[in-house]
Amino acid sequence: MKYLIKIISAFFLVLTLLTAVGCASTTKHEGTGEYVDDSVITAKVKAQLFDEPDLRSGQINVETFKGVVQLSGFVGSQANINRAVEIARSVSGVKSVKNAMRLR
Template identity: 60%
Template sequence: MTLPNRFAAIFSALLLVSVVGCASTPKHEGTGQYMDDTVITTKVKTAIFNEPTLKSTEINVETYKGTVQLSGFVNSRADMKKAVEVARSVEGVVAVKDQMQLK
C-alpha cells in the first residue's frame, strides 16, 4: 500500500468512527439532537418568561426529540393554557406535555 493510500484509509476510518459516534440510538439522543433540544428548551423558557400574563417562574421546561414537557406550579388554569400555547408557538416544538399543577 502506498503512503497516500494509507492516509486515505486512515482518514476514512476516522471519519466513519466520528460519524457513527454521533449517531442517535432509539433510546439515546445524538449530539445534534441534544443541541437542537437545548435550543428549543431555551427558546421556550425565554418565550414563557417574556409572556406578560405568565408571572410564574416556577415552570420547568424539558425537551426530548422536539417534545416539550412543562412541569411546575402555576396560579390558574388560564396560566396553564397560556404556557402550553406559548410553548407550541416556538419553532421546532413537535408536541407539548402539560405536567403543571395549580398552587
C-alpha cells in the first residue's frame, strides 16, 4: 500500500512540474504572467496616447512583448512621433520602446 502511495505521489509531482514548465516563457513565447503584464502595458500606453489631443491614437498601433513596446502606424509630424515615444516610455513596466511609426 505504501508503495502505491509513493507511485501516486511521484506521478502528481511530475505532473505539477510539467505543468509549471509548460507555463514558463522562452525567448520567442511569453509565459502566462508575462502575457497578462504585456496586455496591461499595452492598454496603459493606448490610454495615454488617446488622452493626447495632438495625436490620432487610432492610427498608432501598440504591441508589447516582454515589456518592449512597439509603436507603428502613420503620424503627421516628427514631433508627434517623438511625443508618442515619450508617452510610451513614461508608462510603468515598459522596458524599452521600438519606434516603427512613419510620416505621412
